[in-house]
Amino acid sequence: MNNVLGIINLSINQPLLHELTYSRATATVPFGGRYRLIDFVLSNMVNSGINNVGVLTHNNYRSIIDHLGSGKEWDLDHKQRGLFILPPPNMNSSGFNGDLQNFYGHLEYFERSTEEIAIVSSSHMICNINYTEAVEFHKKRNADITVIYKELDTAQENLSNLIMLELNENGRVVSMTENHLKPDSNKVYMRMIILRKELLVDLVKKSVAQNYYDLVRHVIMRNLDQLNVYAYEYKGYLAIINSIHNYYKCSMDLLKPEVWKALFFQRGLIYTKIKDAPPALYAKDAPVTNSLVANGCIIEGTVENSILFRGVKIKKGAVIKNSILMQNCVIEGDSVLDRVILDKEVFVTSGNQLIGEQATPTVFTKKSSI
Template structure:
């Protein structure tokens, strides 16, 4: 898709991720043992043939720059086009009005790009999607904007703080609403859309001139009756990482082989920053069942139904159950962890017991000593 420009919109963070975003952007929250949330949207764009990708940042963007670098792991380190990190239009966070402020601040980037269409996506809706199909549906409908949605059951999923799409029989969008009333089936807007670049630039300029600064509310919803806005249904696996509860829930679902294969391999591979580390070392007497364990870990104790990121050290007599242990954590001898999320570089001293609940896991912030 040489005619499509990819925009990863990171202007709005997810505040309900709390401790996981104190020192990083939502896009770089670790997930699945060795990945970051931004890896999924980056990989989807590259797998769909998009060779020009820009990341619109807002705050804590040093972690984004450190992770994605030149884009080499995603084959985006080109002499022409490739990966672009676009810093905030205004570094004063108190004067930030909305994501359109960042779009408006980088209009020159859009004017220099030769692509006709733009795909805009956030990073907290993680899935494995072929954008070629979305663009094809957009062109066939002669749409001005095409939004991507997923049919979900509000009785089984926490769909609060999301935007629900109402679609007519011809897939035209009738309405998009926030703070919806619960009902059995909801068409959840996945914060992904296709639009012609020239139309996007026109709408951004017009909105900002009128002091409107929200892409969804003021570009899409406000123009539903003025533009041809259509919907595309995504039927694959979707994980919405917008709260600690959802982060834990969807992380644990990766322990189901079918979900793991679907998310990371179908229809394309998910790529991440490469770190050369040795294989996992299992000491005599170690026991690991139904868990994901990344490179560089040293296991001397027991690990059950858990996810261990790179370089985790599990001492003798340690029992870890139903937990997520991020990169380079150390759990010393005879400690016990159940329903716990440890952020990076946490040190748990000998004999400690950390206990959470399935709906409310205990979260320990980065670099803590317990």
């Protein structure tokens, strides 16, 4: 799909991630033992044959630059096209008004791109999707805008604070509603849209000229009657990372083989920044069960139903259960951790007991000493 421009819209963080986004953008929140959230959408675009990707950043974008670099891990370090990290434009006295402000600040990038179609996506909807079929759907329907959605089980999923779609019999979007605790629809808008690049540029210019600055509310929802907006159904696995509760739940779901296979092996590979490290080292009498353990870990204690990122050290006598330990955490002996999330480089001294709740795990910020 050389004729498609990928746009990863990071202009608005997910505030309900709280401690995990104090020092980083939502897109670089660690996930799955070695990945960052942005790895999934970026890999999806690359696996779909997109070789020109712009990343619209906002807060804490140093972590974006550090993680993505030149884009070589995604084969996007080209002389032409490739990966473009687009910093937020200078804000005037009114400050940040919405994500269209970032689009407007980089109109030259969009106008100079030669692609005819644009795919705009956020980074907190985790899935393994090939956009080729969605683009073909968009063309066949002669749609102005195609939104991508997923049907979820309303009995098992918390659908509050999400945008729900209602469609007519032809698959055209007739309404988009948000923030309903008990929505009538189970069709979740995945924050992914397909449209002609020229139309995107035109809508951005017209909206900003009228002091409208929200892509979803002011470009899509406001124009449902004027534009042909269709919906393409994605049927694969979807993880929505918009709260600490969902982050923990979706991370623990990765311990199920069927979820791991659906996310990492069904379509294309998920790429991330390479960090060389030796394989994990397990002591002879260190029981480890039903856990994801990244390279560089040294485990001398007990680990059950947990996710350990690179370089984690579990000392003899420590017990880790139902927890997420990010890169380079150190757990001293005789400590017990259950239902906790430790950000990077947290040090837990000997004899501590850290116990979280089932629905709301306890989160400790980066470089804490406990």
